[in-house]
Amino acid sequence: MESITFAFIVPFVAVILDSLFGDPHNLPHPVRFIGQALDVFESSARRVGLGLRVAGWAAMILLSAAVWGIVEYLIAIPYLGVLIAIYLAYAGLALGCLVRDSRRVATLLDTGDLPGARKALSMLVSRDTESLDPNGIRRTLAETVSENLNDGFVAPMFYLAIFGPGGLWAYKVVSTMDSMWGYKTERFKDLGYAAAKTDDLLAFIPARITASLLLCVGKRFGLNVGLAKENYKADAGKMESPNAGWPMAAAAWLFEAQMGGQAVYFGKLTEKPVLGPKGRIWDKKKIRQLINLSKSAGHLAAWIFILTLGWLQIIL
Template sequence: MKLLVLTLFSLPVIATFLDLILGDPRRLPHPVRLLGRWLDWLEGRARRWTPGLKASGALCVLLTAGGAWAAVEFFTGLQYVGMLASLYFAYAGLALGELLHEGRDALELIEEGKLEEARQAVGGLVSRETSAMDGPELRKTLAETLSENLCDGYVAPLFYLVLGGPALLWAYKAVSTMDSMWGYRTERFRDLGWAAARADDLLAYLPARLTAAFLLLAGALMGLPWRQALRHIPAEARSMDSPNAGWPMSACAWLLEGSMGGAAIYFGEAKMKPELGPKGLEWSVEKLKRIFRLMVFTALLGLFAFQAVRVFSTL
């Protein structure tokens, strides 16, 4: 009984349900915004350092991740308020609730035919150009970003929270935020953001594959075609430029039978992305509604799995 109570009221469980219920309240300060301001300030200075942009970028990764870890470790170790700080940093490090909220808002706009507003809503979730997308393209793009960010926004942060507490979670989030801001293969960030992109690839390597596994398990329990997904995921995931993004994306594409990939425009340049999932099957509104249910079920299964490993490792 005591073990059950400790499991149910553990930090990862409470943080997950706070995230699902509250999302990211706009009026509360959020560490990611502070990281964004820090990186904007750091960029100009890093470009003036002498070792070269790649070496400067690597030093920025160490400074940012190490600084985030140290700051959270300090606040969570304070007497009296440390427990509240731990809960806040754990909750703020998970982003599934906000992802679901913004995704549902975008889907509602698409469903109502408000394409201009829908393009802006989907554009806020992705780095590609959305201004010329029609309804099917918007639905496919929304499915892609939802499935990819299930790992980046929830499974990976939860993995590091369970592994090393809020401080390790925010060391990971610091690297992930750097990758989202600097990890582009553009002239501006090709060298400076190289270390951030590689570090994020390394840190998300295992969580991405665990996300695909949790998706398959959730899909099996929901009666989705998990066997065909299992046959295709490894090869399709390896076809992507990213070593990690293809795992949850391919899993969702096959489980819900909708195509992903194809032509996209990034920073004014056309790019042909590898195709994932069954060829030529569009993402309907109903499929997107099912992806939300799949994501929540997957998240809860992942939480259960991580908690079970954590509990049994302490016995």
């Protein structure tokens, strides 16, 4: 019964809670503790003069193992452990938050509040948003929704379904490290190397599953799935990341609207590969449809993973 609880009931309840409430902002969130630990580790590594690439590998391996061990210890507590497992699984999923925050940006833009939309969007992306026009905001929002469908939900759900909450949070350590340190700047190019490469490996299968599910659900939304299937793989290969381009290109071709192009990061203009038909814009309807499509694809992924991969937890 315990195996069934952790393989099926825990992830099922976690998905429901995520859908209903989004991120638990008012509760202690494990990502905050991971971030604080990484800040301490970074300052210590720099202070003692430890080689930053070696430090990055050490931080990733040690913290991932420690977090997995702590989670497994906590969820093994009699009776209380199940509730802890549900909370940790719920806190590791971010589809509800992505949908809610994305709709907020879209609503602000649709009601004419351009400054408000820029500010709300800046909470979701790392690029500069101050100079974005409405078309730029919608294109940026489309990119972050499709990419974070995988990073924030499908990939964590994949590891939750296979390894339980411990595996989910070991993955989240790597993902958090990549989001904090995975920049090719002078400060992070060595320190974040391990996290970036490991995150690429761990997200490889989930990213392709995400793209396939977008195409699958796209049929129900009446989108041009045939056109997307013909073009999205070629476009996905244009991206520097081996994974981000897959859900982004799938979404771009499904809605026949461009992603990529010029973007400003930390004050520097960057030319990103163009995905989808060049010059075609994201309008109000397409953005709303993409958010709904992503929600449906995410929930489909969850039920598939729970019903199929959950058996691996019992076997393992």
